[in-house]
Amino acid sequence: xxxxxxxxxxxxxxxxxxxxxxxxxxxxxxxxxxxxxxYVVDIAxxxxxxxxxxxxxxxxxxxxxxxxxxxxxxxxxxxxLRVEKWEEPITPERPELLVFLGYYPDIVKMLxxxxxxxxxxxxxxxxxxxATYSAPDMSFNEWAEYLDNVIDxxxx
Amino acid sequence: xxxxxxxxxxxxxxxxxxxxxxVRDIRGIEDLVKESVETTWSENLVNQIKISxxxxxxxxxxxxxxxxxxxxxxxxxxFTEKECRDCFQGPCNLEGGKGACxxxxxxxxxxxxxxxACKGLAMHLFTCRELLDYCIREFGEDREVKWGKTLVYGxxxxxxxxxxxxxxxxxxxxxxxYAEGQLPELLTAANVGRESSIIDLESKAFHAGSVLLFAMxxxxxxxxxxxxxxxxxxxxxxxxxxxxxxxxxxxxxxxxRSKPVIVFxxxxxxxxxxxxxxxxxxxxxxxxxxxxxxxxxHDMIRFYDNAxxxxxxxxxxxxxxxxxGDVIVLSDTCCKIDAVEEALKTDSKIITTSFTQTYGLEDRxxxxxxxxxxxxxxxxxxxxxxxxxxxxxVAVKLVQKVKDKRKSSYLLSTDEIKKYAAxxxxxxxxxxxxxxxxxxxxxxxxxxxxxxxxLAEIHDKSSYCGKxxxxxxxxxxxxxxxxxxxxxAIEEDNFKMRPGRGAITSNEIxxxxxxxxxxxxxxxxxxxxxxxxxxxxxxEMAKEFVxxxxxxxVSGCIAQxxxxxxxxxxxxxxxxxxxxxxxxxxxxxxxxxxxxxxxASAPFYKLGYIAFRNPYKSALAQQAxxxxxxxxxxxxxxxxxxxxxxxxxxxxxxxIPVIVGPYGSKFKRYxxxxxxxxxxxxxLHGNTGDKGETExxxxxxxxxxxxxxxxxALVPKLSFTTQEMDVxxxxxxxxxxxxxxxxxxxxxxxxxxxxxxxxxxxxxKKAKMLRLLEEEQGWEIDRKxxxxxxxxxxxxxxxVPGDYVYEYGFKSGQYITTLxxxxxxxxxxxx
Numbered sequence: 001x002x003x004x005x006x007x008x009x010x011x012x013x014x015x016x017x018x019x020x021x022x023x024x025x026x027x028x029x030x031x032x033x034x035x036x037x038x039y040v041v042d043i044a045x046x047x048x049x050x051x052x053x054x055x056x057x058x059x060x061x062x063x064x065x066x067x068x069x070x071x072x073x074x075x076x077x078x079x080x081l082r083v084e085k086w087e088e089p090i091t092p093e094r095p096e097l098l099v100f101l102g103y104y105p106d107i108v109k110m111l112x113x114x115x116x117x118x119x120x121x122x123x124x125x126x127x128x129x130x131a132t133y134s135a136p137d138m139s140f141n142e143w144a145e146y147l148d149n150v151i152d153x154x155x156x
Numbered sequence: 157x158x159x160x161x162x163x164x165x166x167x168x169x170x171x172x173x174x175x176x177x178x179v180r181d182i183r184g185i186e187d188l189v190k191e192s193v194e195t196t197w198s199e200n201l202v203n204q205i206k207i208s209x210x211x212x213x214x215x216x217x218x219x220x221x222x223x224x225x226x227x228x229x230x231x232x233x234x235f236t237e238k239e240c241r242d243c244f245q246g247p248c249n250l251e252g253g254k255g256a257c258x259x260x261x262x263x264x265x266x267x268x269x270x271x272x273a274c275k276g277l278a279m280h281l282f283t284c285r286e287l288l289d290y291c292i293r294e295f296g297e298d299r300e301v302k303w304g305k306t307l308v309y310g311x312x313x314x315x316x317x318x319x320x321x322x323x324x325x326x327x328x329x330x331x332x333x334y335a336e337g338q339l340p341e342l343l344t345a346a347n348v349g350r351e352s353s354i355i356d357l358e359s360k361a362f363h364a365g366s367v368l369l370f371a372m373x374x375x376x377x378x379x380x381x382x383x384x385x386x387x388x389x390x391x392x393x394x395x396x397x398x399x400x401x402x403x404x405x406x407x408x409x410x411x412x413r414s415k416p417v418i419v420f421x422x423x424x425x426x427x428x429x430x431x432x433x434x435x436x437x438x439x440x441x442x443x444x445x446x447x448x449x450x451x452x453x454h455d456m457i458r459f460y461d462n463a464x465x466x467x468x469x470x471x472x473x474x475x476x477x478x479x480x481g482d483v484i485v486l487s488d489t490c491c492k493i494d495a496v497e498e499a500l501k502t503d504s505k506i507i508t509t510s511f512t513q514t515y516g517l518e519d520r521x522x523x524x525x526x527x528x529x530x531x532x533x534x535x536x537x538x539x540x541x542x543x544x545x546x547x548x549x550v551a552v553k554l555v556q557k558v559k560d561k562r563k564s565s566y567l568l569s570t571d572e573i574k575k576y577a578a579x580x581x582x583x584x585x586x587x588x589x590x591x592x593x594x595x596x597x598x599x600x601x602x603x604x605x606x607x608x609x610x611l612a613e614i615h616d617k618s619s620y621c622g623k624x625x626x627x628x629x630x631x632x633x634x635x636x637x638x639x640x641x642x643x644x645a646i647e648e649d650n651f652k653m654r655p656g657r658g659a660i661t662s663n664e665i666x667x668x669x670x671x672x673x674x675x676x677x678x679x680x681x682x683x684x685x686x687x688x689x690x691x692x693x694x695x696e697m698a699k700e701f702v703x704x705x706x707x708x709x710v711s712g713c714i715a716q717x718x719x720x721x722x723x724x725x726x727x728x729x730x731x732x733x734x735x736x737x738x739x740x741x742x743x744x745x746x747x748x749x750x751x752x753x754x755x756a757s758a759p760f761y762k763l764g765y766i767a768f769r770n771p772y773k774s775a776l777a778q779q780a781x782x783x784x785x786x787x788x789x790x791x792x793x794x795x796x797x798x799x800x801x802x803x804x805x806x807x808x809x810x811x812i813p814v815i816v817g818p819y820g821s822k823f824k825r826y827x828x829x830x831x832x833x834x835x836x837x838x839x840l841h842g843n844t845g846d847k848g849e850t851e852x853x854x855x856x857x858x859x860x861x862x863x864x865x866x867x868x869a870l871v872p873k874l875s876f877t878t879q880e881m882d883v884x885x886x887x888x889x890x891x892x893x894x895x896x897x898x899x900x901x902x903x904x905x906x907x908x909x910x911x912x913x914x915x916x917x918x919x920x921k922k923a924k925m926l927r928l929l930e931e932e933q934g935w936e937i938d939r940k941x942x943x944x945x946x947x948x949x950x951x952x953x954x955x956v957p958g959d960y961v962y963e964y965g966f967k968s969g970q971y972i973t974t975l976x977x978x979x980x981x982x983x984x985x986x987x
Binding site (some may be wrong): 023024025028029053054055056058059062063070071073074075076078079080082083085087088089103104105106107109110111113114116125126130137138139140141 | 232233234235236582583584587588591592593596597598818819821822823826828830832833856859860861862863865866870896899900901902904905
């Protein structure tokens, strides 16, 4: 389902058991003059959501005391989700909504496709049919605007 | 087999054993089974283990091992395909329900997995068959084949399935016939109304992998035996560190374009071999450049010193767009569908040689060379010549005629780049299409203003798949722009390559057996060589591993990318810096595509026999059970082709964990263990059969990673074994913790799962490890003396170190196994 920024923010706020998943492109991409990882951090801070840092993103999060973040392999995360008993300490309870940002399309497609039990949201600028919720196809400028709007709506 | 079957007695030392029940059906292979037992089983072993051999196996013959793997590492499917169209009752959307035949979504994924592995197997079986048929026509079926003077035990991927390595071309044909016979059986199981168990389907996918490695090894062997490819097993151990010398010219800048240039592409080297032979016979070596894209290039530098290895196949668009080949010769596998269309853009002449890539042309194999040349000179651009000898001769003659009729450069000018960039509407369709997220409208905008910096970076990072170009609504020739933005990079793409050396020798295995218990790991990096992001990733990994004293083997097209790195101080490549042995702190290249069978499973099977006398003849399960307990890791970097899928399946079947890079995200399934589920991590005590809990290792058998950093950090983790010397574990802790700290800024959260005693801790980290065990894990530590007083078992009990070591993992030197059958017991069927 394609979501507008306000719907995205509403869904994130509504789902209490949520997890942000930050991929390797977060380190490399600037969107609207801002590092993509900064958007992840903003969302995490505004919603008090822990971050699973995949790829090499943890290196840039480790000193940030305002957020809870942990380095994991993305495959490990989706693997733990397929068993009934949730034991990964990043969250005390099994997350119900995973919000992905900063992934090559093929990788995030693979990741969300494996998740059979739980909701997924992809906030990259390519529409991801396999996710429960996805941002639409966007240019860089549109993407920056979209993410800024999500942040603004989370602040409300 | 009936009860009235005669006994078949094998004599091992002073013990006589009836081996009539050692195989599913011994009829017709009595001598083979008897000989296998007598030559590779020890007397001690035949007295304690029930002999079970699987000569010429079907997948189900090795199911005991496959089941173990698939239960510990249950397949994680990607579910990217949900609609089955395999029969007349379809299409059936399997999301939320069964198909008309009862098919579920999960079983469908397993079928797709098997189909993928079968496609990979089929492709290489065709390559091997083509080569073998040519050899038999040329040399006769009685021609003896040679293994090389130091390859004592023959070909291990072959021996492991059929007991013996062939000695004549006739025997090679018999061996290949077995492999070919497996394919329809496996493919049939993936058809409508057939195999319905995920475990059995995946077991068959593994089998396709084992058979593929078998066929690849046969192919490698024919290349050496019949065409004098470089082959380390034909050399003395003292010669191997420098063999073959790293002197082959490679890269786009290695070609002297003032001469006529023939470019070969594909997986069949025969026409290239014939062209070189014709050149040598006619003293044309100094007048013509021959170069290869992909596998054929890797083969060419193994038989012709002047050959140039250009680039991996998917980046072939670079070669085409540069107009590098005056004549391009295409063969089977790894050719682009639009190779002809691309080549014609720069007026290259094309000769295609394969029955599988005919481009709608009539075969000119029966026409005279002169007639074919005449047509090509008159205006025909493409011909099909299935006879490699004739194709080679035509290529050499043609290239000398067409060279002067072509332009000297096909690169866009700076003004042309700006003109095209100005057409960009900043829609970012290119960014959305790019699998590596490289190009975008803003980069083109910079180019329009004369800043080519970002474009120049793309030249190196792009795999030149061309998706951006196809997506562009303004038809901007983006690949041409990337090339033209950095012409210097093309000239500078010139480096020295160590050609493939073929198999790992028995002498090297004897050598490494001594260091095996202290060596951190053996890493085999394989794959097709085009991956998103950068051309330096494989070199970065190889450099990291070899500098950390790992034994590093590369094979497949990625081997070329390893050579692209040069040490800034010395200007030397990794191949020039490190010895070409199979040993710690060494880096060797086995060769092109088919050599992927040589770098991981084969040496470890051999190690199993040489160091532990673990029988190898038709004993895949027994050997894989052994290899699984040792520290080997495969990294598959590059696209998830069907061949890569099957190669990976073959290595997993051999008990070796595999890490796949970002392009591996297109694999249909992964095999991931769960470190939190303690019930999964056990081994059997080899003498008692008692099940003991172990460390969760190797945690995964097939895992995708996003970045080089993740791959580097995973290798030491997957290399932990439950039985190792203190020094080995110290090395692995050092690598694992350093990799995490350096790349992710912190230690991993699971290192404590691998601690058994303080003597396994590296000195530089011991104090911190002990402190963290006390503070975070609840262990009792005497920090002053640096001792563990009580270790906390995963079940919560605090145990004194002696008990803990006894109850968690196994001591080095104990015999352990994963298979009930291999637990020692006094046999009752001794004669």
